[in-house]
Amino acid sequence: MNTNTALFLAIVHCISAHNEDLCTGLRNQLQEHCSLPESGVIIEGRIGKAGPQGPPGKVNYTLVQEKIEEIYQKFEVRMDNRVDQKTETCSSQIKLLEKRFNSLLTGCEKVSKYGALSWNGTGGIFNIYPDNPQQSIEVYCDLTSDGGGWTVFQRRMDGSVDFYRGWNEYVNGFGEKNKEFWLGLETIHQLTKNGNYELRVDIGNWEGERRYAQYGTFSIAGSNDNYRLTVGDYSGTAGDSMTPRSNGQQFTTKDRDNDGSGGNCAVEWSGAWWYEKCHVSNLNGIYLVGGTGATSKNVAWYHWGNNHVYSFKFTEIKFRRKQN
Numbered sequence: 001m002n003t004n005t006a007l008f009l010a011i012v013h014c015i016s017a018h019n020e021d022l023c024t025g026l027r028n029q030l031q032e033h034c035s036l037p038e039s040g041v042i043i044e045g046r047i048g049k050a051g052p053q054g055p056p057g058k059v060n061y062t063l064v065q066e067k068i069e070e071i072y073q074k075f076e077v078r079m080d081n082r083v084d085q086k087t088e089t090c091s092s093q094i095k096l097l098e099k100r101f102n103s104l105l106t107g108c109e110k111v112s113k114y115g116a117l118s119w120n121g122t123g124g125i126f127n128i129y130p131d132n133p134q135q136s137i138e139v140y141c142d143l144t145s146d147g148g149g150w151t152v153f154q155r156r157m158d159g160s161v162d163f164y165r166g167w168n169e170y171v172n173g174f175g176e177k178n179k180e181f182w183l184g185l186e187t188i189h190q191l192t193k194n195g196n197y198e199l200r201v202d203i204g205n206w207e208g209e210r211r212y213a214q215y216g217t218f219s220i221a222g223s224n225d226n227y228r229l230t231v232g233d234y235s236g237t238a239g240d241s242m243t244p245r246s247n248g249q250q251f252t253t254k255d256r257d258n259d260g261s262g263g264n265c266a267v268e269w270s271g272a273w274w275y276e277k278c279h280v281s282n283l284n285g286i287y288l289v290g291g292t293g294a295t296s297k298n299v300a301w302y303h304w305g306n307n308h309v310y311s312f313k314f315t316e317i318k319f320r321r322k323q324n
């Protein structure tokens with residue numbers, strides 16, 4: 001029987017017995033009992049009699065501190081676990097998104113300037129993922145010329161890089177992609193071996209004029225065929241100085257003679273190119289500041305350059321996947 005029930009029964013009894021004193025006493029008790037605040041409220045002062053006195057003691061603050069630390073550490077571990085769990089879920093989701101995004105960036109035809117690692121106003125350096133969304137290749141993309149989408153594989157602009165190099169360097173590439181460079185025959189082959197590609201050569205002279213040669217047909221064979229060039233279907237303003245002596249030729253360097261000459265055209269003309277016997281273009285030749293005093297060993301483009309005796313200030317060679 002709880003207190004409330006006992007009091008209720010007592011009141012019923014006192015009313016039926018007409019006992020005034022008992023009723024008053026019970027009423028007071030009931031009032032006191034019912035006016036008690038709800039649980040959880042702190043009451044100032046003591047209610048009811050004090051209990052028996054306990055033995056004298058002292059507070060062990062070290063123990064209290066230890067207990068608090070133990071509780072806090074448990075709490076910290078629980079929080080860390082939750083944060084770790086969340087981080088793991090988030091980073092795996094980010095990786096998945098990255099993979100999906102990368103699988104879209106198969107070449108310079110698919111990138112936008114907002115994804116550039118560095119940007120110079122008309123093009124920039126990008127990571128592309130031609131075969132595998134986890135394996136990138138760093139390339140320079142020209143996103144402006146004739147609608148953009150070009151992968152640049154050669155640039156001359158100031159003579160800061162030596163282009164008179166051997167076979168392995170022409171296979172693997174050299175230079176810096178936002179300055180003077182050669183991307184590498186093997187990379188060019190790998191990036192163009194599937195599908196149809198076109199070629200563009202941009203040339204600038206020392207008088208500030210730019211011209212171009214564009215080719216609707218372009219492919220480069222693999223190493224087993226010494227990166228033989230197929231080029232054709234010319235259009236442009238610079239004249240066609242690729243098809244006549246370079247179409248159908250293997251690549252030749254100073255230490256690897258694959259040309260149609262009795263000697264080595266790369267040695268003879270101080271370059272590295274798809275030489276026949278030998279050339280009407282020599283864009284990897286010696287860089288001559290000012291463009292004069294040339295001897296065909298220079299950066300030559302026969303059909304614009306007053307035969308061979310003009311060395312150009314600027315060249316860029318690039319390819320793009322054809323849309324159909």
Ligand SMILES: [Ca+2]
Pocket residue numbers: 257258259260261262263264265
């Ligand atoms: Ca030869």
